[in-house]
Amino acid sequence: MARQLRIEYESAFYHVTSRGNQKGRIFWDDKDMDEFKRILKRTKEMYGYLLHAYVFMDNHYHLLIETPYANLKQVMQNINTSYTVYINRRHNRAGHLFQGRYKAFIVDKESYLLELGRYIHLNPVRAGIVKIPEDYKWSSYIEYILGRTEWAIADTSDTLFSFSKRRAIAAKKYQEFVYYGIEEKSPLAKAVGSILGDEAFREEVIKYLKKIPDKTEIPEVKEIETKHKLEDVIKAVSEYYGVKTDELLKRKKATGRQRKIAQYLCKILSGKKNIEVGRVFGITLQAVTNVLRDIEEKRGKDRELSKDLTLIKKSMQR
Secondary structure, eight states: OOOOOOOOOTEEEEEEEBBGGOOOOOOOOHHHHHHHHHHHHHHHHOOOOEEEEHHHHEEEEEEEETTTTTHHHHHHHHHHHHHHHHHHHHHHHHHHOOOOOOOEEOHHHHHHHHHHHHHHHHHHTTTSSSSSSSGGBBBTHHHHHHHHOOTTTOOOOOOOOOSOOOOOHHHHHHHHHHHHHOOOOGGGGGGGGGEEEEEHHHHHHHTTTSSOOOOTTTOOOOOOOOOOOOOHHHHHHHHHHHHOHHHHHHGGGGHHHHHHHHHHHHHHHHHOOOHHHHHHTTTHHHHHHHHHHHHHHHHHHHHHHHHHHHHHHHHHHH
16 A cells, blocks of 8 residues: 655645544643644744644644645644653653654645635534534634634634635635535545645646656655755845845844844744754854744734744745
């Protein structure tokens, strides 16, 4: 039997699930689910992925993820490892928490964004845990219906804009759309191997693979990743703020904020280790770690910082 296909490219769209080892629990109480949500929030900020929908069940979870930076493997490794360490420590256990590696379907976003979001949000209803999705606390459905809250982590815009540009109207129509699909089967049943999309989409995905003799029997292949050079990231930051590159590399009070942002983005966009980023800026490994933590903590509260990071990242994709 062929191993699951794993493809990574910029702006890829995935349905991801991970189950407990031997079908066992991965969540024991609300505190565990709270911690998992905190990990998702942190990894979103660190790796720059979009989380369109999620649900946490007793023995598994579902995520609808979009990766602008071709880094799903890195994202999922961080999520599952961080959570396993937390669970083993809190519940005084050892060994594997999850059943092997996560399972990921690469998906045609244009065709299946809405269907998969609905499928994810209806999981607790189909499992008989609640009668209506509004009654389940641990999914992104409430974020769609009620809007932004302090603990909201889902990226709802793409889905809601499919219904209306006015959020209140879009939320109401999405609610109706979800209710209408309670009897619908999982869209993942339409997948060919690990790819969910029509023939044209599958052909596009194949273009990212090397020397596949028969696309109907695709084995595991080496993922395709796009990484940015450190010098290119620094250049993008300098151009965005209109400062010289040298001013970002040297300790100057006037460009201290921009320098930290450059260090943060160098780490996130290059995939380099902290010590390698530190060498470029003439700082220690711990100093880089401190900058990463500082930016991550401020990003959710500082709208200007969040906007700058987003725009600089987009400029790197051109």
